[in-house]
Amino acid sequence: MPALEIPHLQMQALRHEMQAQNLSNTARRLATLRVLDCASPAAACEAAGEVLLEFDLQGPANSLRALASSLCPHFPLFSGIRRIVVRTATAESPVLDRGCRAADTYYEVARYSNHLCQLVWSFSFAGKLDRSLAHDLRGLMLQTGRCLDEDRALGARQGGIVTAPSFAESQAWTQEPELLLKLRGISVVLKPPGWEVDAKGQLSSSGLYLSRFMQREHDPCSRVLLLPVFEYGFIHRLDVPSSGLILTGTNFEGYSLLQWQMHTYSICREYSVLLCGLAPADLTDVNVSINDFLPMRSFVDENGRPAETHLKAAFHVQRRLHLPRHR
Numbered sequence: 001m002p003a004l005e006i007p008h009l010q011m012q013a014l015r016h017e018m019q020a021q022n023l024s025n026t027a028r029r030l031a032t033l034r035v036l037d038c039a040s041p042a043a044a045c046e047a048a049g050e051v052l053l054e055f056d057l058q059g060p061a062n063s064l065r066a067l068a069s070s071l072c073p074h075f076p077l078f079s080g081i082r083r084i085v086v087r088t089a090t091a092e093s094p095v096l097d098r099g100c101r102a103a104d105t106y107y108e109v110a111r112y113s114n115h116l117c118q119l120v121w122s123f124s125f126a127g128k129l130d131r132s133l134a135h136d137l138r139g140l141m142l143q144t145g146r147c148l149d150e151d152r153a154l155g156a157r158q159g160g161i162v163t164a165p166s167f168a169e170s171q172a173w174t175q176e177p178e179l180l181l182k183l184r185g186i187s188v189v190l191k192p193p194g195w196e197v198d199a200k201g202q203l204s205s206s207g208l209y210l211s212r213f214m215q216r217e218h219d220p221c222s223r224v225l226l227l228p229v230f231e232y233g234f235i236h237r238l239d240v241p242s243s244g245l246i247l248t249g250t251n252f253e254g255y256s257l258l259q260w261q262m263h264t265y266s267i268c269r270e271y272s273v274l275l276c277g278l279a280p281a282d283l284t285d286v287n288v289s290i291n292d293f294l295p296m297r298s299f300v301d302e303n304g305r306p307a308e309t310h311l312k313a314a315f316h317v318q319r320r321l322h323l324p325r326h327r
Contacts (some may be wrong), residue, residue, distance in 0.1 A: 057092045060085050061115040064122035065305075082128065085119060086136045093144065096151050105154060109144060110229040113256065116141050121263040125306070129264065138260050145256035148223075177213045180245070185254020189214065189246050196240050199231035200298075204240055214248060222250045230255060235262050236269070244271070272314070279313050286311065 060081040094109045120137050123129040129137075148154065177195060181188035191197060191210055198209045211232035214225050224233045225248075233249040235258045247267070249255025261267045291304030 057088055057112065057115045057119075060088065061118035061122075064126075065118045068122040068125045068305075082123075082133065086133070086140075089116060089119070089137070089140050093140065096147060096154060102154055106148075106227055106229050109148060110227075113141065113144060113259070116144075117259055117263050120260065124264045134264070141256045141260050142253055145252035145254070148252040177210060179217055182250075183254075185249060185251040186258065187214070187218070187248045187250050189248060191238055191243055191246050193241050193243050197234055197237040197246055199234035199237050201228070206240075210234070210246065214250075218250055224249055224252050224255050235259060242271075278316070279311075281313075284311055285309070 064081055092112065094105070094112050096105060116137060120129070120141075123133060123137075175192040177192060178190045179187060180190050189210065194206065195208045195210050195213070196202065196204045196206065198211050202209055211225065211234070214233065215222075218225055222233075224230050226232070230249075230252075233255050235247055235249065235255070238244050238246065247258055249258050258267075286309040288300050288307060289302055289304035290298055290307040291301035292298040
């Protein structure tokens with residue numbers, strides 16, 4: 001008996017005893033492990049479908065992300081979750097309790113928003129995000145951000161402001177970031193080489209962290225820029241040696257809007273790369289999976305989520321050597 005069929009048989013026997021959370025976690029784990037050549041993912045999803053009404057928001061988020069990552073959006077679970085997801089998400093919308101610590105409130109809201117993002121990405125990637133569902137989920141995301149922005153008492157409980165070092169205090173780099181666009185709730189900053197987009201934590205020791213620059217350049221009421229649980233408002237990153245534009249949410253509603261656009265593939269990213277050597281003419285598409293399940297980093301991994309990159313050789317240049325003349 002193939003080893004991968006054993007979990008399937010065990011699941012058939014235990015499916016009626018497992019809780020909704022167990023089933024959704026099982027489906028996600030099987031997809032992460034790429035267990036796609038047996039009936040186990042289907043069995044987990046079928047069992048989960050029988051207890052949909054017992055799901056909290058994390059259950060549908062885990063299950064749909066597993067199916068979408070596995071390129072298996074044909075399971076009936078998509079349709080079942082489609083029927084209950086808005087009601088479940090609305091019922092679990094965080095209540096801003098003024099008696100709670102600010103850190104606890106931000107953690108719960110960030111967790112809730114992350115589940116919404118997983119749902120949005122899964123439906124969008126599978127081609128099942130219809131207009132009605134998109135309207136409802138987008139509204140929930142923006143409403144959550146708006147509620148945080150409007151809660152002045154929560155801001156007062158947040159504590160002191162983290163002050164960023166001036167450019168002169170950092171290091172003697174020749175260039176510092178530049179704010180190119182500043183809208184209500186959203187900013188675009190040009191990151192020069194050497195600066196770290198520290199959305200996932202400060203991994204370098206340079207002291208040149210883009211979060212500190214953004215904190216310095218914006219009003220202290222831009223609370224999202226101070227919170228690592230919201231990745232300081234950043235929705236994407238660039239490598240330290242790279243330069244380029246970074247989209248940043250400067251209030252919670254703006255951050256939620258950017259998250260919506262990111263997870264529905266409404267934002268296109270273009271990179272210009274200088275290569276040494278001739279790029280193959282047939283290198284036009286790269287399809288490799290990206291593992292972003294772990295904190296602090298993302299990397300190419302066959303167990304990650306599907307990702308696609310389109311390439312185009314813009315131009316070729318020839319380097320000419322000028323030899324010195326000797327008389």
